[in-house]
Amino acid sequence: MVFLISLLVTLGLTFLEISVSHYFQFFNASAFFTLAFLVGLSIRSRNYFQIILAGLAGLVFDFASLNTVPIFTIIFILTVIIGRVFFYRKTSYKIINPFVLLLLISTSLIYLSSLPILFRSNFVGWQNYVVIFAAGTVLTLVIGLIEYRLFEPYFNWLDERTEK
Amino acid sequence: MKRKNILTFFVISLIVLGIVSADRFLGFKIGQATASYTRPVAVVFSSLGSNVSGFFRNIVKVGDLQSENRDLQDKLDKALIETSRLSAAQQENDDLKANLNFKKSNRFDLIGANVIFFDPNNIRETITLDVGKNDGINKGNVVLSRGFLVGKVKEVTARTAKILLITDPESAIPAMVVNTNSSGIVNGKIGNNLVLDQIPQSEKVRIGDLVSTSGLGNQFPKGLLIGKIESIQQISGSIFQSIEVRPMVDLNILSKVMVIKE
Numbered sequence: 001m002v003f004l005i006s007l008l009v010t011l012g013l014t015f016l017e018i019s020v021s022h023y024f025q026f027f028n029a030s031a032f033f034t035l036a037f038l039v040g041l042s043i044r045s046r047n048y049f050q051i052i053l054a055g056l057a058g059l060v061f062d063f064a065s066l067n068t069v070p071i072f073t074i075i076f077i078l079t080v081i082i083g084r085v086f087f088y089r090k091t092s093y094k095i096i097n098p099f100v101l102l103l104l105i106s107t108s109l110i111y112l113s114s115l116p117i118l119f120r121s122n123f124v125g126w127q128n129y130v131v132i133f134a135a136g137t138v139l140t141l142v143i144g145l146i147e148y149r150l151f152e153p154y155f156n157w158l159d160e161r162t163e164k
Numbered sequence: 165m166k167r168k169n170i171l172t173f174f175v176i177s178l179i180v181l182g183i184v185s186a187d188r189f190l191g192f193k194i195g196q197a198t199a200s201y202t203r204p205v206a207v208v209f210s211s212l213g214s215n216v217s218g219f220f221r222n223i224v225k226v227g228d229l230q231s232e233n234r235d236l237q238d239k240l241d242k243a244l245i246e247t248s249r250l251s252a253a254q255q256e257n258d259d260l261k262a263n264l265n266f267k268k269s270n271r272f273d274l275i276g277a278n279v280i281f282f283d284p285n286n287i288r289e290t291i292t293l294d295v296g297k298n299d300g301i302n303k304g305n306v307v308l309s310r311g312f313l314v315g316k317v318k319e320v321t322a323r324t325a326k327i328l329l330i331t332d333p334e335s336a337i338p339a340m341v342v343n344t345n346s347s348g349i350v351n352g353k354i355g356n357n358l359v360l361d362q363i364p365q366s367e368k369v370r371i372g373d374l375v376s377t378s379g380l381g382n383q384f385p386k387g388l389l390i391g392k393i394e395s396i397q398q399i400s401g402s403i404f405q406s407i408e409v410r411p412m413v414d415l416n417i418l419s420k421v422m423v424i425k426e
Binding site (some may be wrong): 017018019021022023025028029030032051052059063064065066068073110111114116117118120121125129130131132136 | 176215241262280281282283284286288290292318319326328333334353354357416417422
């Protein structure tokens with residue numbers, strides 16, 4: 001039951017992000033809100049199923065992109081592993097710092113992972129790259145924090161259920 | 165107990181990473197299958213996204229509607245005069261074509277498609293369409309929106325097609341300035357813009373000039389409009405001008421496109 005609900009939420013956010021979020025851009029960048037959800041899940045859930053969810057969300061993201069290497073899948077899975085192993089918290093107490101740190105690292109990794117493609121092609125517009133990187137990171141952090149607060153009761157419930 | 169948990173955690177991680185690697189390197193198309201079988205969900209989301217964004221765009225625009233309405237009325241009057249002039253020109257044009265036995269080369273075999281995914285990475289500019297091999301789409305097919313060039317098919321599956329948009333950094337299109345016939349290459353630039361390269365300093369191009377495909381290399385049919393020149397920089401010591409081009413359509417809000425099948 002817990003897994004099924006989490007699966008539906010993750011896939012719902014995933015499809016929402018790749019179908020809709022592009023319409024709402026800020027300096028040509030949009031927020032990675034599925035990643036923010038996975039980060040919150042990995043920090044607050046003692047279970048292992050978030051790795052499978054991260055894998056599924058990453059695969060759909062990689063399908064929607066033109067990456068030759070499954071960048072999103074690898075970054076999503078690594079993020080939830082790091083979140084679970086190093087940042088797991090049983091309660092919401094002092095959760096914001098690790099949440100922001102892990103989301104910042106994973107978002108930066110996504111932007112940096114596009115550099116090899118840019119170097120291979122006729123890359124013009126370093127200035128735009130920096131603006132999108134900064135705007136995307138800030139936007140993801142802001143939306144991520146709002147999202148964490150929205151999903152907080154769900155994370156609390158999840159941990160209570162898995163503890164039983 | 166804790167050690168056992170961590171061990172289980174890493175075993176599951178390894179299994180998932182293994183499946184992911186198999187997806188790309190051993191040919192098990194799990195990603196494609198995931199996205200392909202959830203396509204109906206994606207279609208619902210994309211339609212939802214289009215409607216929601218349209219609603220918000222309209223709210224934002226309400227303040228500008230009055231002045232826009234006046235401008236539009238003026239434009240409509242001018243357009244009526246222009247239409248009248250154009251219909252005469254059209255007649256003349258048709259006669260000329262018939263006289264020259266001109267082949268009508270703009271009759272493309274087109275198929276309509278919906279945009280179901282955008283690239284989640286804001287650096288790349290790609291979209292996924294709900295048509296694929298089953299609909300007669302092939303790699304390299306050209307994609308238009310309202311008659312303007314937006315990209316070409318980069319990858320195709322049975323029911324979906326991935327499009328490399330003209331603004332993607334990997335995109336390079338042989339192009340020409342319509343007024344002057346100066347030939348160059350239109351490259352994608354991060355941030356939804358285009359750069360027209362290889363135009364010598366001596367060529368007299370102007371802001372507002374239209375840029376279309378030149379047909380060189382046979383990748384794109386000749387004469388498809390790409391965009392409008394937005395800025396020109398003549399850098400001293402450089403052979404070529406630095407020209408920025410704005411695409412004719414807003415590629416961030418694409419929802420329906422046409423694919424040239426042949």
